[in-house]
Amino acid sequence: LDDDVSSFVQIRGSVPLFWEQPGLQVGSHHLRLNRGLEANAPAFDRHMMLLKEQYGKQVIVNLLGSRGGEEVLNRAFKKLLWASSHAEDTPMINFDYHQFAKGGKTEKLENLLRPQLKLHWEDFGIFTKGKNVSPRLQTGAFRMNCLDCLDRTNSVQSFVALEILLAQLESLGLNSKSITERFVESYKAMWTLNGHNLSRVFTGSRALEGKHKVGKLKDGARSVSRTIQSNFFDAVKQEAINLLLLGDFFSEEYADKGKMLMDHTALLVTPSILKAMSERQFEFTSFKKMKSEHCHLKIELF
Structure with a gap:
């Protein structure tokens, strides 16, 4: 068994x-799209092509809600997929987790989501290799998302993995009741430990539970912690990430020019491109004369 893998x-x-x-x-999530759908399309296409190249067939499981900012992102995601060349061979399963399975209600996942997913995981198969098992390959994967890919995604992925675990044990010949349990x-x-560790990396707190009164009290405290973390500390983390990826260019002279001439998103390009854009500013800048009229302010004292 030590040499058998699944x-x-x-x-x-x-x-x-x-x-x-x-x-x-x-409270509610405020979202903003930085680019239109056409400008998003090339990056989306490269992303999907890379996933298919590495993991085979893709099935998108979208757990976003249908209200507020999530609805805006949800609608844009659907439109982008449907308008792309991946629409024909990449199904999208939409499941509003907060509406149908809030609090981790596994019976809702069992009744509503499982039938949609089962057809695909049976088609994907599982990977097995070893001396005592027949070699098998997994031919596709679920690409799952909610908003931050934490609690909702963790709940559904753990549900799917538990279903698959039983098939894996059977493929390895470990199907006795005691071993399965x-x-x-x-x-x-x-x-559970995996979910908590991922949550700590992204939010600074453990994953939300929401299954009983004690869990809800803990969730409330963790939600407050996440709110403080995201509003007051995440910006510093993002600056650190930009520093690691792009280098320290904010102290350079051309970085100051870039801040004055361009939108803040343009500062995320590599330093060499930012320098070239700053030096060639006159090639894409037009000037117009403006007339100004003097305004007189009359103050009356009573």
């Missing part, structure tokens, strides 16, 4: 468009 790959990732969450984020128990503990 796996099932799932993908999680935020909506592959250029978007951001500006301003204070308290031990694997399931260990699996749940591992996946």
Whole structure:
């Protein structure tokens, strides 16, 4: 058994468009698309091509809601997929998690989402390799997203993985009840730990639970912690990421010119491009004369 291996790959990732969450984020999510659909299309196409090249057939599982800022992002995601060349061979399963399965109601996932997913995971198959098993390949993967790819995505992916686990154990010849129960128990503990660790990386707090009164109290405290973290500390983290990816160019003379001449998103290009854009500013700048009229302010004292 030590030489026998089985796996099932799932993908999680935020909506592959250029978007951001500006301003204070308290309660509902405020979202803004940075580019139109046509400008998003090339990056989206490269993203999907890379996933297909590495993982095979893709099925998008979209867990976004249908209200507020999420609805804007949700609609844009659907339009971008439907207008792309991937629409024919990349199904999208839309499941408003907050509406149908809020609080991690697994019976809702079982009744509403499982039938839609099962057809695809049976088509994908699982990977197995070893001396005592027949070699098999996984031919596709679920690409799953909510807004931040944390609690909702974690809940659905763990649900799918538990379903697949039973097939994996059977493929390895480990289908006795006692062994299955031990694997399931260990699996749940591992996946819970995985969810908490991912949540700490992205939000600074453990994952939300929401299943009972004590869990809801913990969720409330964690939500407050996340709000503080996202509104007051995430910007510094983003600057650090930009520094690692692009280098320290903010102290350069041309960076100051770039800040005055261009939108803030243009500062995310590489330093060499930013320098060239600043030096060639007159090639794409037009000047117009403006007339100004003097305004007289009359102040009356009573």
